[in-house]
Amino acid sequence: xxxxxxxxxxxxxxxxxxxxxxxxxxxxxxxxxxxxxxxxxxxxxxxxxxxxxxxxxxxxxxxxxxxxxxxxxxxxxxxxxxxxxxxxxxxxxxxxxxxxxxxxxxxxxxxxxxxxxxxxxxxxxxxxxxxxxxxxxxxxxxxxxxxxxxxxxxxxxxxxxxxxxxxxxxxxxxxxxxxxxxxxxxxxxxxxxxxxxxxxxxxxxxxxxxxxxxxxxxxxxxxxxxxxxxxxxxxxxxxxxxxxxxxxxxxxxxxxxxxxxxxxxxxxxxxxxxxxxxxxxxxxxxxxxxxxxxxxxxxxxxxxxxxxxxxxxxxxxxxxxxxxxxxxxxxxxxxxxxxxxxxxxxxxxxxxxxxxxxxxxxxxxxxxxxxxxxxxxxxxxxxxxxxxxxxxxxxxxxxxxxxxxxxxxxxxxxxxxxxxxxxxxxxxxxxxxxxxxxxxxxxxxxxxxxxxxxxxxxxxxxxxxxxxxxxxxxxxxxxxxxxxxxxxxxxxxxxxxxxxxxxxxxxxxxxxxxxxxxxxxxxxxxxxxxxxxxxxxxxxxxxxxxxxxxxxxxxxxxxxxxxxxxxxxxxxxxxxxxxxxxxxxxxxxxxxxxxxxxxxxxxxxxxxxxxxxxxxxxxxxxxxxxxxxxxxxxxxxxxxxxxxxxxxxxxxxxxxxxxxxxxxxxxxxxxxxxxxxxxxxxxxxxxxxxxxxxxxxxxxxxxxxxxxxxxxxxxxxxxxxxxxxxxxxxxxxxxxxxxxxxxxxxxxxxxxxxxxxxxxxxxxxxxxxxxxxxxxxxxxxxxxxxxxxxxxxxxxxxxxxxxxxxxxxxxxxxxxxxxxxxxxxxxxxxxxxxxxxxxxxxxxxxxxxxxxxxxxxxxxxxxxxxxxxxxxxxxxxxxxxxxxxxxxxxxxxxxxxxxxxxxxxxxxxxxxxxxxxxxxxxxx
Numbered sequence: 006x007x008x009x010x011x012x013x014x015x016x017x018x019x020x021x022x023x024x025x026x027x028x029x030x031x032x033x034x035x036x037x038x039x040x041x042x043x044x045x046x047x048x049x050x051x052x053x054x055x056x057x058x059x060x061x062x063x064x065x066x067x068x069x070x071x072x073x074x075x076x077x078x079x080x081x082x083x084x085x086x087x088x089x090x091x092x093x094x095x096x097x098x099x100x101x102x103x104x105x106x107x108x109x110x111x112x113x114x115x116x117x118x119x120x121x122x123x124x125x126x127x128x129x130x131x132x133x134x135x136x137x138x139x140x141x142x143x144x145x146x147x148x149x150x151x152x153x154x155x156x157x158x159x160x161x162x163x164x165x166x167x168x169x170x171x172x173x174x175x176x177x178x179x180x181x182x183x184x185x186x187x188x189x190x191x192x193x194x195x196x197x198x199x200x201x202x203x204x205x206x207x208x209x210x211x212x213x214x215x216x217x218x219x220x221x222x223x224x225x226x227x228x229x230x231x232x233x234x235x236x237x238x239x240x241x242x243x244x245x246x247x248x249x250x251x252x253x254x255x256x257x258x259x260x261x262x263x264x265x266x267x268x269x270x271x272x273x274x275x276x277x278x279x280x281x282x283x284x285x286x287x288x289x290x291x292x293x294x295x296x297x298x299x300x301x302x303x304x305x306x307x308x309x310x311x312x313x314x315x316x317x318x319x320x321x322x323x324x325x326x327x328x329x330x331x332x333x334x335x336x337x338x339x340x341x342x343x344x345x346x347x348x349x350x351x352x353x354x355x356x357x358x359x360x361x362x363x364x365x366x367x368x369x370x371x372x373x374x375x376x377x378x379x380x381x382x383x384x385x386x387x388x389x390x391x392x393x394x395x396x397x398x399x400x401x402x403x404x405x406x407x408x409x410x411x412x413x414x415x416x417x418x419x420x421x422x423x424x425x426x427x428x429x430x431x432x433x434x435x436x437x438x439x440x441x442x443x444x445x446x447x448x449x450x451x452x453x454x455x456x457x458x459x460x461x462x463x464x465x466x467x468x469x470x471x472x473x474x475x476x477x478x479x480x481x482x483x484x485x486x487x488x489x490x491x492x493x494x495x496x497x498x499x500x501x502x503x504x505x506x507x508x509x510x511x512x513x514x515x516x517x518x519x520x521x522x523x524x525x526x527x528x529x530x531x532x533x534x535x536x537x538x539x540x541x542x543x544x545x546x547x548x549x550x551x552x553x554x555x556x557x558x559x560x561x562x563x564x565x566x567x568x569x570x571x572x573x574x575x576x577x578x579x580x581x582x583x584x585x586x587x588x589x590x591x592x593x594x595x596x597x598x599x600x601x602x603x604x605x606x607x608x609x610x611x612x613x614x615x616x617x618x619x620x621x622x623x624x625x626x627x628x629x630x631x632x633x634x635x636x637x638x639x640x641x642x643x644x645x646x647x648x649x650x651x652x653x654x655x656x657x658x659x660x661x662x663x664x665x666x667x668x669x670x671x672x673x674x675x676x677x678x679x680x681x682x683x684x685x686x687x688x689x690x691x692x693x694x695x696x697x698x699x700x701x702x703x704x705x706x707x708x709x710x711x712x713x714x715x716x717x718x719x720x721x722x723x724x725x726x727x728x729x730x731x732x733x734x735x736x737x738x739x740x741x742x743x744x745x746x747x748x749x750x751x752x753x754x755x756x757x758x759x760x761x762x763x764x765x766x767x768x769x770x771x772x773x774x775x776x777x778x779x780x781x782x783x784x785x786x787x788x789x790x791x792x793x794x795x796x797x798x799x800x801x802x803x804x805x806x807x808x809x810x811x812x813x814x815x816x817x818x819x820x821x822x823x824x825x826x827x828x829x830x831x832x833x834x835x836x837x838x839x840x841x842x843x844x845x846x847x848x849x850x851x852x853x854x855x856x857x858x859x860x861x862x863x864x865x866x867x868x869x870x871x872x873x874x875x876x877x878x879x880x881x882x883x884x885x886x887x888x889x890x891x892x893x894x895x896x897x898x899x900x901x902x903x904x905x906x907x908x909x910x911x912x913x914x915x916x917x918x919x920x921x922x923x924x925x926x927x928x929x
């Protein structure tokens with residue numbers, strides 16, 4: 006139907022009104038589904054009645070008044086301009102008729118009404134018509150009380166030769182007002198039917214064009230039609246949403262906007278129709294399975310089918326469901342909470358009996374806020390496990406909380422709680438603290454055993470309750486022989502994990518070795534053992550390959566974070582930070598995708614440590630801040646030492662001392678200093694104290710760090726190189742002999758896979774040596790740190806080398822190396838190093854910029870062999886030294902330099918770019 010057809014309907018009714026005014030009484034029945042404009046058509050007729058010399062008197066049926074006798078007719082008399090005598094008589098008759106109907110035996114239908122009362126009431130209206138031609142307009146007659154319908158039918162028959170038009174509207178659903186009287190009144194010559202249908206696609210376009218213009222209407226009419234089925238009320242709602250979006254954004258949207266006005270229109274349609282339409286719509290909003298709607302609503306299947314057809318015709322449904330989720334949400338929002346919970350409870354039963362997935366059943370139980378039966382608790386647990394596998398942590402937590410409240414079996418309740426602790430740990434570890442007392446009580450009663458008891462112990466450790474955790478772990482170790490294989494495997498994996506993070510406890514916890522039963526458990530144990538080995542001995546050459554194999558086959562599913570963390574830390578502490586970085590980034594992204602903020606925070610903390618070991622100071626600070634933003638310090642427990650240490654160390658190296666002071670003012674758990682996390686914190690605090698001139702405090706922190714590492718048998722240089730920093734503090738305090746002993750001890754512990762620690766130690770060894778020996782040691786350190794990829798430590802070595810050459814009077818070499826040192830320090834944003842260069846060498850930024858030709862882009866033209874020669878020449882190596890280092894002849898070096906100068910357009914080695922990277926892994 007289009008706008009032309011609607012104009013024809015209006016014209017037809019106006020024709021009937023013209024005949025009625027001329028004394029030929031007419032009856033009109035306007036029908037159609039909800040929202041098709043019946044009421045609007047009646048209102049249009051009322052507005053135009055005066056133009057035809059008629060008086061419009063209106064009334065509207067309401068479901069709430071269906072059992073109130075003569076309620077609708079009373080509206081007509083209150084709206085009619087009666088004389089006082091007529092009004093008094095009408096009110097008396099209405100009162101008498103109402104009392105009589107209510108006193109009748111059959112009160113449900115209110116059929117009993119005295120014929121004299123009917124005649125008297127109709128006579129009053131007909132007498133009024135003699136003075137003014139009447140247009141009696143009754144909206145929603147299907148909602149009228151039976152007594153009023155009887156009177157209206159009587160009036161319509163008597164008005165056949167009176168100046169009266171009686172027009173009704175009726176929705177095509179449910180019980181009609183009385184089909185028999187309609188058939189009698191609407192016979193040809195006396196009555197007419199006007200059927201309104203939804204708008205066609207073209208009708209929607211014409212309708213919309215009046216509001217949004219022809220261009221928008223033509224572009225979006227098809228989508229509006231699909232969302233409304235042509236229902237004018239729904240189309241109007243979408244048009245209002247479109248206009249609202251246009252006003253809010255200041256620009257017309259390119260797409261259809263489905264918002265609040267559309268939702269209100271859907272609810273309005275449902276409330277205007279038969280109550281069964283709203284009931285069925287609510288049922289569909291709750292239960293998608295339309296086959297079970299009759300059982301859900303406890304209604305006859307035929308009535309449900311009839312309502313579904315009516316709702317489809319009305320444009321609210323399509324293919325058995327809502328045309329848009331906004332409509333379903335609006336229907337649910339207007340639902341009484343208790344009624345909605347009851348429907349969801351029934352839906353859960355139907356879904357469970359029908360074999361629906363555990364997630365579907367669980368969602369209904371969640372909305373019902375109860376799961377009183379054992380099958381409901383089991384379904385919630387299954388749904389939680391599925392949600393955790395899919396990364397839907399919030400949903401899993403909701404399912405588990407309801408299952409825990411509903412469960413009546415104490416042992417099962419404890420199992421649910423431990424699963425809940427694991428799930429909430431992914432979001433916020435501090436949330437588990439409220440469960441710890443109850444879990445501890447369950448352990449005392451013997452309800453908490455095996456791997457569940459390990460979960461409790463780990464939670465206690467995280468929150469710094471080390472003594473309580475130790476009691477549990479010792480008990481488990483003592484009774485390990487009685488455990489099932491899964492629990493025994495959990496204990497076996499706990500030993501190396503404890504050794505790496507809570508070393509004091511590991512010495513008291515030595516369960517017998519067992520064979521793990523799953524692939525994931527095997528990976529977890531292998532990763533934990535690899536980390537334990539790295540922290541207790543010099544890492545082997547194969548460790549990187551082993552853990553990268555583990556990482557390639559790992560994903561952040563329910564139990565794999567321990568595996569991933571252990572593998573990443575093995576690479577980091579084993580001197581392979583550059584390999585750990587991309588893996589960290591990959592798993593951080595996965596944690597974000599899986600909506601596991603605590604995992605994202607913990608991985609970001611590792612990424613900060615990785616960035617620190619690569620000399621990326623801004624990156625380390627950024628990742629550490631992110632870790633502390635995602636999960637605030639109060640949620641980190643004793644592990645807060647890791648992100649704080651990275652942030653403090655990075656900011657100290659960048660000279661941001663005020664920010665560091667604020668972070669060090671943050672309270673930390675005292676028990677943190679009995680964990681690996683405390684080692685990092687002590688080291689970082691010592692670095693800050695040394696940078697700000699508090700040397701005794703710095704030395705105390707470094708020595709405390711070393712004392713703990715030695716006691717715990719974790720004295721691995723790759724974990725915390727405390728000897729190097731303690732030696733630097735001693736040097737600044739004027740105690741070079743003590744410093745040198747520490748440095749030599751450190752050098753003796755450095756393997757060939759630890760160039761970062763080795764190079765840093767050589768830098769300090771140079772500081773304890775005679776001036777003439779320093780360049781050789783510092784150049785060795787520079788080579789090691791170049792290959793170790795730590796740009797910050799490399800820049801520190803080059804600054805020392807610059808100062809050494811300057812002190813030796815070799816200004817040309819000092820200038821060449823100083824440019825390289827400055828370039829690296831700028832990359833790291835190491836402001837204290839930059840200030841040292843400017844103060845000690847006497848450079849300023851303008852002079853440095855002028856001394857450095859813009860040849861960085863041209864450096865890409867160099868071959869690999871030429872690049873290696875140029876990099877060594879740029880940091881002051883002589884041709885003979887380059888020859889010895891690269892195993893080539895001096896003549897070859899000279900030839901390479903000639904080509905390098907020509908390609909870069911420079912005069913000599915003092916003009917070589919400072920940003921050239923040195924790679925000695927290949928030969929020339």
